Amino acid sequence: SLLFHMTQAEACPPSCTCKSLGEMRGLHLDCSSRKLTEVPALPVDTKRLYLHNNSLTSVPPGALDSLRSLEAVTISDNPWNCDCHILYLKLWLEDISAPSLANIRCATPAPLRMKPLSQLTGNELGSCKRLLPIKCLQFFWRDLILIAGAIITLLLVAWALKFSKKLVCQISLSQ
Secondary structure, eight states: OHHHHHHHHHHSOTTSEEEEOSTTSOEEEEOTTSOOSSOOOOOTTEEEEEOOSSOOOOOOTTTTTTOTTOOEEEOOSSOEEOSGGGHHHHHHHHHHOHHHHHTOBEEESGGGTTOBGGGOOTTTTOOOGGGSOHHHHHHHHHHHHHHHHHHHHHHHHHHHHHHHHHHHHHHHHHO
Protein backbone atom coordinates (compact mmCIF):
# COMPACT_ATOMS: atom_id res chain seq x y z
CA SER A 1 0.00 0.00 0.00
CA LEU A 2 3.03 2.24 -0.59
CA LEU A 3 1.37 3.73 -3.69
CA PHE A 4 -1.67 4.73 -1.61
CA HIS A 5 0.52 6.67 0.85
CA MET A 6 2.42 8.36 -1.99
CA THR A 7 -0.78 9.63 -3.61
CA GLN A 8 -1.97 10.83 -0.18
CA ALA A 9 1.30 12.71 0.40
CA GLU A 10 1.14 14.29 -3.07
CA ALA A 11 -2.43 15.43 -2.43
CA CYS A 12 -1.50 17.16 0.83
CA PRO A 13 -1.16 20.95 0.42
CA PRO A 14 2.37 22.17 1.26
CA SER A 15 0.96 24.56 3.88
CA CYS A 16 -0.69 21.74 5.86
CA THR A 17 0.22 18.52 7.62
CA CYS A 18 -1.76 15.46 6.59
CA LYS A 19 -2.29 12.24 8.45
CA SER A 20 -3.96 9.25 6.85
CA LEU A 21 -6.85 7.87 8.89
CA GLY A 22 -6.13 4.45 7.40
CA GLU A 23 -6.64 3.09 3.91
CA MET A 24 -9.86 4.33 2.27
CA ARG A 25 -10.82 6.18 5.47
CA GLY A 26 -9.68 9.63 4.40
CA LEU A 27 -7.32 12.34 5.64
CA HIS A 28 -6.86 14.47 8.72
CA LEU A 29 -5.64 17.89 7.44
CA ASP A 30 -4.11 20.34 9.89
CA CYS A 31 -3.72 23.74 8.25
CA SER A 32 -4.11 25.68 11.51
CA SER A 33 -1.80 28.49 12.66
CA ARG A 34 -0.01 28.80 9.30
CA LYS A 35 -0.80 32.49 8.57
CA LEU A 36 -2.83 31.33 5.54
CA THR A 37 -4.62 34.11 3.67
CA GLU A 38 -6.54 31.73 1.42
CA VAL A 39 -7.85 28.19 1.63
CA PRO A 40 -5.35 25.82 -0.06
CA ALA A 41 -6.45 23.22 -2.63
CA LEU A 42 -7.77 20.43 -0.45
CA PRO A 43 -7.77 16.67 -1.17
CA VAL A 44 -11.24 15.32 -1.93
CA ASP A 45 -10.95 12.59 0.72
CA THR A 46 -10.46 15.08 3.59
CA LYS A 47 -12.38 13.85 6.66
CA ARG A 48 -11.13 16.35 9.25
CA LEU A 49 -10.06 19.88 8.38
CA TYR A 50 -8.44 22.36 10.74
CA LEU A 51 -8.12 25.90 9.37
CA HIS A 52 -8.36 27.83 12.66
CA ASN A 53 -5.99 30.61 13.74
CA ASN A 54 -4.98 31.83 10.27
CA SER A 55 -5.43 35.07 8.32
CA LEU A 56 -8.45 33.99 6.25
CA THR A 57 -10.91 36.78 5.46
CA SER A 58 -13.21 34.91 3.06
CA VAL A 59 -13.65 31.66 1.15
CA PRO A 60 -14.33 31.78 -2.61
CA PRO A 61 -17.72 30.29 -3.59
CA GLY A 62 -17.38 26.59 -4.42
CA ALA A 63 -13.94 26.21 -2.78
CA LEU A 64 -15.19 23.64 -0.27
CA ASP A 65 -17.84 21.88 -2.37
CA SER A 66 -15.58 18.94 -3.31
CA LEU A 67 -15.17 17.88 0.35
CA ARG A 68 -18.02 15.37 0.28
CA SER A 69 -16.69 13.07 3.03
CA LEU A 70 -15.87 15.83 5.53
CA GLU A 71 -16.86 14.98 9.12
CA ALA A 72 -15.20 17.74 11.15
CA VAL A 73 -14.05 21.27 10.43
CA THR A 74 -12.68 24.08 12.60
CA ILE A 75 -12.31 27.42 10.88
CA SER A 76 -12.57 29.94 13.76
CA ASP A 77 -10.01 32.55 14.88
CA ASN A 78 -9.63 34.10 11.43
CA PRO A 79 -10.20 37.80 10.64
CA TRP A 80 -13.40 37.18 8.65
CA ASN A 81 -14.68 40.01 6.48
CA CYS A 82 -18.47 39.70 6.84
CA ASP A 83 -19.64 41.34 3.65
CA CYS A 84 -21.83 39.60 1.08
CA HIS A 85 -18.88 37.42 -0.04
CA ILE A 86 -19.00 35.52 3.28
CA LEU A 87 -22.46 34.16 2.43
CA TYR A 88 -21.03 31.04 0.74
CA LEU A 89 -19.09 30.09 3.88
CA LYS A 90 -22.11 30.77 6.11
CA LEU A 91 -24.45 28.59 4.04
CA TRP A 92 -21.80 25.86 3.63
CA LEU A 93 -21.21 25.69 7.40
CA GLU A 94 -24.96 25.66 8.09
CA ASP A 95 -25.06 22.42 6.05
CA ILE A 96 -21.77 20.87 7.20
CA SER A 97 -21.03 22.00 10.75
CA ALA A 98 -23.31 24.20 12.83
CA PRO A 99 -20.88 24.12 15.83
CA SER A 100 -18.07 25.53 13.65
CA LEU A 101 -20.38 28.26 12.36
CA ALA A 102 -21.25 29.22 15.95
CA ASN A 103 -17.55 29.88 16.67
CA ILE A 104 -16.96 32.27 13.75
CA ARG A 105 -16.87 35.96 14.58
CA CYS A 106 -16.57 38.83 12.13
CA ALA A 107 -13.51 41.08 12.17
CA THR A 108 -14.72 43.57 9.56
CA PRO A 109 -16.61 45.74 8.68
CA ALA A 110 -16.49 47.76 11.90
CA PRO A 111 -20.25 47.65 12.75
CA LEU A 112 -20.14 43.83 12.72
CA ARG A 113 -16.87 43.39 14.61
CA MET A 114 -17.03 40.42 17.05
CA LYS A 115 -20.57 39.55 15.93
CA PRO A 116 -21.16 35.80 15.34
CA LEU A 117 -21.53 35.00 11.63
CA SER A 118 -24.42 32.65 12.44
CA GLN A 119 -26.51 35.60 13.68
CA LEU A 120 -26.05 37.82 10.62
CA THR A 121 -29.00 38.46 8.35
CA GLY A 122 -28.96 39.11 4.62
CA ASN A 123 -29.31 42.85 5.25
CA GLU A 124 -26.24 42.96 7.50
CA LEU A 125 -24.14 41.05 4.98
CA GLY A 126 -24.52 43.98 2.61
CA SER A 127 -26.10 44.14 -0.79
CA CYS A 128 -24.34 42.12 -3.43
CA LYS A 129 -26.26 43.28 -6.45
CA ARG A 130 -23.28 42.69 -8.70
CA LEU A 131 -23.20 39.06 -7.56
CA LEU A 132 -26.77 38.56 -8.75
CA PRO A 133 -26.42 37.00 -12.19
CA ILE A 134 -27.90 39.15 -14.94
CA LYS A 135 -29.70 36.03 -16.17
CA CYS A 136 -31.85 36.12 -13.00
CA LEU A 137 -33.09 39.58 -13.93
CA GLN A 138 -33.77 38.42 -17.50
CA PHE A 139 -35.82 35.52 -16.13
CA PHE A 140 -37.63 37.93 -13.81
CA TRP A 141 -38.71 40.19 -16.69
CA ARG A 142 -39.58 37.20 -18.89
CA ASP A 143 -41.73 35.74 -16.12
CA LEU A 144 -43.39 39.10 -15.48
CA ILE A 145 -44.29 39.41 -19.19
CA LEU A 146 -45.65 35.84 -19.24
CA ILE A 147 -47.79 36.49 -16.16
CA ALA A 148 -49.11 39.76 -17.61
CA GLY A 149 -49.91 37.94 -20.89
CA ALA A 150 -51.79 35.21 -19.02
CA ILE A 151 -53.83 37.78 -17.06
CA ILE A 152 -54.73 39.70 -20.23
CA THR A 153 -55.73 36.44 -21.95
CA LEU A 154 -57.97 35.47 -19.00
CA LEU A 155 -59.61 38.91 -19.03
CA LEU A 156 -60.26 38.64 -22.79
CA VAL A 157 -61.76 35.14 -22.38
CA ALA A 158 -63.98 36.35 -19.52
CA TRP A 159 -65.11 39.36 -21.57
CA ALA A 160 -65.77 37.14 -24.61
CA LEU A 161 -67.87 34.74 -22.49
CA LYS A 162 -69.88 37.63 -21.03
CA PHE A 163 -70.38 39.10 -24.51
CA SER A 164 -71.44 35.71 -25.98
CA LYS A 165 -74.04 35.27 -23.18
CA LYS A 166 -75.50 38.70 -24.04
CA LEU A 167 -75.56 37.74 -27.72
CA VAL A 168 -77.28 34.40 -26.98
CA CYS A 169 -79.87 36.24 -24.80
CA GLN A 170 -80.52 38.81 -27.54
CA ILE A 171 -80.90 36.09 -30.20
CA SER A 172 -83.31 34.05 -28.06
CA LEU A 173 -85.32 37.22 -27.23
CA SER A 174 -85.60 38.24 -30.87
CA GLN A 175 -86.94 34.78 -31.78
